[in-house]
Amino acid sequence: MQKKLLLLTLVLLLCYRSNAQKPGPFFSIPDTTSPRNIWILSGTALALYGSSLAALNSAWYKGYPHEKFHFFNDMEEWLQMDKAGHVFSAYMIGKYSRELWRWSGLPRKKQVWIGGLSGFAYQSVIEVLDGYSSKWGFSWGDMGANALGSSLLISQELLWNEQRIQLKFSAYPRTYSDPVLREKATELFGNTFMERVLKDYNSQTYWVSVNIHSFARNSKWPAWLNVAVGYGAKGMFGGRDNYWTDTHGIERDFSNIRRTRQFYLSPDLDFTRIKTHKKGVKVLFQVLNMIKVPAPALEINGAGEVKVHALMF
Incomplete structure (x- = not known):
């Protein structure tokens, strides 16, 4: 699962690079809230997250039977290296999503919360999909790792305005x-x-x-x-x-x-x-x-x- 999360991080990086390099007022960071930019960012985020989750649901889980939603305790697996991967992925997705939301012109705290929670929200949906797969299951350990990654990003932005x-x-x-x-x-x-x-x-x-x-x-x-x-x-x-x-x-x-x-x-x-x-x-x-x-x-x-x-x- 970590592979898919890291790939999404790279997609966000490319989006950030695209917006940051194009000159002109349309791509400049506004001084005040820009409803147009908010709609564009929201639509882009929904399209990106929705399409990637749909592809993940059809490709990653293909070949594994589905069953009733269930929990799975994987805290003792892989010497917790997979949990470190979840922390990292939530942090990185949130970090670059937050950078994109600077373009919205929203107050800084709103940018931080919206962007910072993106990684946690995205991975939470993946955990729900895991919960219906016989190969995996919903893991509270993974959810805790996701929350830790997002919290590390958000707390530093709110406390120091930097990472x-x-x-x-x-x-x-x-x-x-x-x-x-x-x-x-x-x-x-x-x-x-x-x-x-x-x-x-x-x-x-x-x-x-x-x-x-x-x-x-x-x-x-x-x-x-x-x-x-x-x-x-x-x-x-x-x-x-x-x-x-x-x-x-x-x-x-x-x-x-x-x-x-x-x-x-x-x-x-x-x-x-x-x-x-x-x-x-x-x-x-x-x-x-x-x-x-x-x-x-x-x-x-x-x-x-x-x-x-x-x-x-």
């Missing part, structure tokens, strides 16, 4: 040498590069990137230099364990592979703090700011190991 603490994403697709694990990884995570980036939880890291300068404006700390704390995991070939029956009916037991949490500390860049007068560059920096830049990192993991990575991505 001092940002969520970021990075991934380095893993290869699996064992033929059995390679087959399982293809079944779970897909076979293409982008599928592995978006679906393989063993390859992903989610980051909380803090802008130190925004908390200490009188210091000499560079405004563009952040400190990021990351969370990842490895050794997962199933939601709860590494035991399964393959397509040939053979039982596979890889319980010897430890499912390990990983925590990182690394420097990061806040591209939006780099000064430029070019609108195109500003939009590019907004896009780049959702990705954690490769940098040295200190790792402490659940196996009790401490590692230093010359370059972590």
